[in-house]
Amino acid sequence: MKALVWHGKEDIRCDRVxxxxxxxxxxxIIKVTSCAICGSDLHLFHNLVPAMLPGDIMxxxxxxxxxxxxxxxxxxLKKGDRVVIPFTIQCGECEQCRRGNFSLCxxxxxxxxxxxxxxxxxxxxxxxxxxxxGGYPGGQAEYLRVPFSDTTHIKVPDGIEDEKLLFLSDIxxxxxxxxxxxxxxxxxxxxxxxxxxxxxxxxxxAILLGAExxxxxxxxxxxxxxxxxxxxxxxxxxxxxxxxxxxELTGGEGPHKCIDAVGSESHVSLGQPDTLLDRAKQxxxxxxDRPHVLREAIYVCRPAGVISIIGxxxxxxDKVPMGQAMNKGLTFRMAQAHVPRxxxxxxxxxxxxxxxxxxxITHKADLADGPAMYAKFRDKADGCIKVMLQP
Amino acid sequence: xxLTNLTGIARSEGDPRIQSKGPSSLTDADRLARALGxxxxxxxxxxxxxxxxxxxxxxxxxxxxxxxxxxxxxxASAVPTLSVDxxxxxxxxxxxxxxxxxxxxxxxxxxxxxxxxxxxATALVLGVTLLDLVAYxxxxxxxxxxxxxxxRNYSDRSGLPKGIQESRGLARKDFKTPPxxxxxxxxxAALPAPPSS
Ligand SMILES: NC(=O)c1ccc[n+]([C@@H]2O[C@H](COP(=O)([O-])OP(=O)(O)OC[C@H]3O[C@@H](n4cnc5c(N)ncnc54)[C@H](O)[C@@H]3O)[C@@H](O)[C@H]2O)c1
Ligand SMILES: [Zn+2]
Ligand SMILES: [Zn+2]
Numbered sequence: 001m002k003a004l005v006w007h008g009k010e011d012i013r014c015d016r017v018x019x020x021x022x023x024x025x026x027x028x029i030i031k032v033t034s035c036a037i038c039g040s041d042l043h044l045f046h047n048l049v050p051a052m053l054p055g056d057i058m059x060x061x062x063x064x065x066x067x068x069x070x071x072x073x074x075x076x077l078k079k080g081d082r083v084v085i086p087f088t089i090q091c092g093e094c095e096q097c098r099r100g101n102f103s104l105c106x107x108x109x110x111x112x113x114x115x116x117x118x119x120x121x122x123x124x125x126x127x128x129x130x131x132x133x134g135g136y137p138g139g140q141a142e143y144l145r146v147p148f149s150d151t152t153h154i155k156v157p158d159g160i161e162d163e164k165l166l167f168l169s170d171i172x173x174x175x176x177x178x179x180x181x182x183x184x185x186x187x188x189x190x191x192x193x194x195x196x197x198x199x200x201x202x203x204x205x206a207i208l209l210g211a212e213x214x215x216x217x218x219x220x221x222x223x224x225x226x227x228x229x230x231x232x233x234x235x236x237x238x239x240x241x242x243x244x245x246x247x248e249l250t251g252g253e254g255p256h257k258c259i260d261a262v263g264s265e266s267h268v269s270l271g272q273p274d275t276l277l278d279r280a281k282q283x284x285x286x287x288x289d290r291p292h293v294l295r296e297a298i299y300v301c302r303p304a305g306v307i308s309i310i311g312x313x314x315x316x317x318d319k320v321p322m323g324q325a326m327n328k329g330l331t332f333r334m335a336q337a338h339v340p341r342x343x344x345x346x347x348x349x350x351x352x353x354x355x356x357x358x359x360x361i362t363h364k365a366d367l368a369d370g371p372a373m374y375a376k377f378r379d380k381a382d383g384c385i386k387v388m389l390q391p
Numbered sequence: 392x393x394l395t396n397l398t399g400i401a402r403s404e405g406d407p408r409i410q411s412k413g414p415s416s417l418t419d420a421d422r423l424a425r426a427l428g429x430x431x432x433x434x435x436x437x438x439x440x441x442x443x444x445x446x447x448x449x450x451x452x453x454x455x456x457x458x459x460x461x462x463x464x465x466x467a468s469a470v471p472t473l474s475v476d477x478x479x480x481x482x483x484x485x486x487x488x489x490x491x492x493x494x495x496x497x498x499x500x501x502x503x504x505x506x507x508x509x510x511x512a513t514a515l516v517l518g519v520t521l522l523d524l525v526a527y528x529x530x531x532x533x534x535x536x537x538x539x540x541x542x543r544n545y546s547d548r549s550g551l552p553k554g555i556q557e558s559r560g561l562a563r564k565d566f567k568t569p570p571x572x573x574x575x576x577x578x579x580a581a582l583p584a585p586p587s588s
Contacts, residue, residue, distance in 0.1 A: 005409060010421060010475065014413035023405040045416075046475050053402055055409055100569070110403065131400040137407055145405075183574040186560065204550050210560030226545035231555035268476075283470045306574045331574050345566065354561055359550030362543075371416035379534045383543030 002391060003141035004370040006056045009047035014368045017057065020137065020145035025072035028149035030085060034162040035140050036061040037370070037377050037387045038087075038170055039196050040312055043264060044130065045374055048288065048314050051114070051130040060087035060127040061169040062139025063162060069149070076150040083153040084168045085139060085146055086339035089125035092151030096124070103336035108148055109134045126336070140370060142391040154343045157351075163358035164350055166388065167201070172346055172357045174337035175201025175261070178310035179209050181333035182257035189213040191246055191255040191300070192232070193293040194311060195223035197360050197386045199261035202310065203232050204355055206259075215249060217242055219267060222383045226360070238271060243300045256305050258297040263311025266292035274319070281318065288315030298325045309334035360386040367391040420529025424481055427526055428472035430519070431465045431484060438462025449498050449512060450505030457494065461487070478534070481527040488520040 005015040020029060038061055044052055063084040069077050077083070090097050094106035108125035109115050111134050115122030118132055125147065128138015136147065146152050156165045175198050182190060190211040192199050195218035206214045207230055216227035217235045224234040235245045246255055268275040268290070278290035297307050298321050307330055325332070349355050362385045365373050373387045438445060439462035442455045451458070464487050472480025495516060498509035551558040 001407070002413075003407065005412075007412075007415065010417055012416045015409050016411045016413070017407040017409050020407055021405060051400060053400060055402065057407060099571075111400070114400065135400065135403060135406075141407075180568060180572050183568045183572055185575050186563075200550070204558075205562075207551065207555065207559050208562040209566065210563045221541045222543035222545055225543070226548050229546045229549045230551055231549075231559070279476070283474050333572070333574075349562070353552045354558065356550050356552050359548040362545075368413070371414060374416050375418075375534070380536055381534070381540055382537045383540045383545075385545070 001142035002367055003057045004059060004367065006044060006052050006058055007054045010045060012045065012058060012371045012374050014370050017141075020143055022068055022070045023145065024147060025070040026148050026150055027070040028066055028073050028077050028146045028153070029068040030062070030064040030083065030144045030146055031067045032062055032064040032139055032142055032144055032391055034063055034166050035059050035367070035389050036166055037140070037374060037389070039198060040129065041374070042378050043312060043314060045378060046265070048264065049130045049132065051132045053131065053135070056128070056135065057137035057141055058128045059138030059140030060129055061166060061171070062127070062144055063156070063166050063169060064144070067143075073150040077153060082156050082158060084156055084165055085127070085144065085153060086343065087127055087129070087170045088336065088339045089127065089134065089136065089148055089152050090340065091148050100338055100341040101335075102338040102340050111135055123336070140367065140389060142367070154340065154347065156347065160350065161358075163361060163388065164356055167357040167360070168343050168346060170337065170339065171197045171201050171360070173339045173342040174198055174310055175203075176205040176342050176346060177335070177337045178202040178259045178261060178308050179205035180342075181308035181310070182206070182259065182306050184209040184211050184257060186210050187212050188256040189215065189250050190257045190259065191215045191217065191297070192259045192261055193217045193297065194261035195220070195227045196261065198310060199259075200226055200360050200385070201357065202259050202261050203227055203230050207231055208349075208354065213249065215246060215255065220380055223385060226385065238269070242296055246300050250302070254300050254302040254305065256302050257308065258301045258305065259308045260293045260297055260311045262293045264289040264314045266290040278318070287318050289313050289317040291317040291320055294320055298330065301328065301330055303328040304330070306331045306333060310337070312336075361388050363387045365389055418529070418533045420526055420533050421477065423522065423526040424472055424477040424530050427484060427523060428469045428480060431469035431472060435462045435465030435469060438465060448505060449495070449509045450503040451494070451498050454494065461491065477530045478527060481523055481530060484523045485520065485527060488516060488523055491516045492520070
């Protein structure tokens with residue numbers, strides 16, 4: 001089959017690889033109809049997590065049709081079912097799964113000892129996302145083996161196009177969780193850093209959850225225009241001071257809730273000198289992340305507010321102002337999204353026309369053009385916000 | 392991947408294996424930049440380790456310290472050239488090329504018995520400068536946002552079919568923040584009621 005394969009830093013290729021096969025009775029094989037490239041894939045594209053092997057298949061936003069089902073998954077899935085595959089792999093039985101913390105499943109990370117070593121304790125298995133989370137082949141391919149498939153799928157009805165459903169795999173529940181982590185109250189101002197696909201979903205979620213004011217921060221005009229389309233007030237951080245504008249918009253008190261939808265790879269520019277230092281340290285492997293947004297959010301957040309971190313951090317972040325955070329009594333919430341915890345509810349909202357996540361797709365291409373689309377998405381070229389690929 | 396070799400990560404048994412490779416996301420300019428980055432490292436190490444030899448070869452005996460500093464500069468520009476921010480590294484390399492050429496020009500005077508070597512070195516540096524310029528132009532062209540990327544307007548893409556006003560708070564009627572995500576209300580509820588006057 002065809003698949004997008006990681007060969008090294010900035011080197012992704014559409015290779016021909018052997019087809020996956022059922023390995024375990026709980027497995028299923030999906031014929032992929034649509035998949036997408038995520039901001040998280042860019043961290044791997046940039047080789048910021050040294051736990052990829054050349055030959056790893058990328059991709060964790062995938063949907064398709066079930067073509068083969070292992071004996072133990074037969075009750076839950078059958079050939080021909082239309083499914084979206086969450087980026088998290090979950091057993092559904094362990095203590096974390098029972099609490100709804102699906103990205104922390106105790107059983108699905110087949111390289112768990114590595115996770116134990118690096119993170120102190122293992123986290124769940126994820127598709128196409130380094131050997132720290134199981135090294136599972138991803139879904140930017142023609143076929144995908146789904147482990148624990150009886151609990152790792154979202155059944156979706158016919159009659160709704162892929163474009164509207166695909167993002168149940170990741171960015172829609174991810175953006176939703178970013179907003180839920182804020183416990184939004186009527187009257188709240190919610191500031192969202194980053195107007196990439198995740199930020200866009202967080203903005204819509206915050207509106208649906210009743211935020212009075214949503215303020216969206218980025219520097220790319222086309223992304224800010226998409227944020228404004230949902231009613232967000234926008235701040236271009238290259239043109240104005242984020243802290244001043246946020247204070248102005250909140251009577252000097254600061255936003256109640258702050259969502260970091262940027263994460264590790266904050267934009268590097270002279271206007272934000274801390275990012276230059278972070279970038280230099282990153283190159284010398286003295287720091288993993290560029291936590292500029294975290295610093296800014298902690299500084300501007302209203303005391304007793306919430307910092308909701310949904311952008312991915314990879315390792316060590318320097319100069320995070322814990323003194324400000326502690327003395328202001330901030331609450332921090334963060335995680336890889338617990339996808340299936342939200343998808344039942346969110347599918348219903350799509351069906352009822354409360355939201356149509358396809359708004360975010362700016363580019364559609366053939367899977368074979370995937371390598372070029374990685375570069376385009378990374379370079380923010382050609383107005384690219386979200387790439388959907390079809391084999 | 393040396394780091395993955397160290398950690399002893401291996402691919403699992405049944406995972407798909409590559410049968411044939413397709414075209415890469417790396418452009419020719421990216422590859423050229425990478426080659427120049429490694430060249431920088433090679434040259435930098437030589438300049439750091441054996442500046443005396445280079446100085447004598449070029450008839451620049453009194454400039455050993457400078458050559459060693461140039462070695463450090465080569466290494467410093469190699470880091471960004473090999474990174475994702477190639478254009479910054481290549482720009483630094485071009486600046487370095489100019490310094491190299493200026494220094495070499497001082498060895499080209501007729502009184503220098505090693506003038507021939509210096510001329511060859513100058514030609515080499517000129518060639519490398521040309522490659523740096525080609526790589527810089529190629530990399531910036533390959534990775535620019537495009538003429539009208541920022542002018543793209545997506546203000547018709549709300550994603551909220553019922554309209555913004557109608558959508559605001561729409562989910563509040565049937566979504567309750569789960570207990571493990573609550574962040575509000577607890578303090579007020581814990582306070583004794585204020586005395587009524
Ligand atoms: N927690 C999860 O489960 C989960 C799931 C998916 C993605 N993510 C993460 O979310 C993040 C965003 O993903 P995406 O797909 O939207 O990626 P993206 O790269 O398209 O978007 C990031 C956006 O942040 C903007 N940005 C950079 N620096 C900024 C700054 N200082 N202030 C404001 N904005 C800034 C960029 O211009 C860009 O528009 C990534 O880190 C990704 O790994 C997390
Ligand atoms: Zn993702
Ligand atoms: Zn589990």
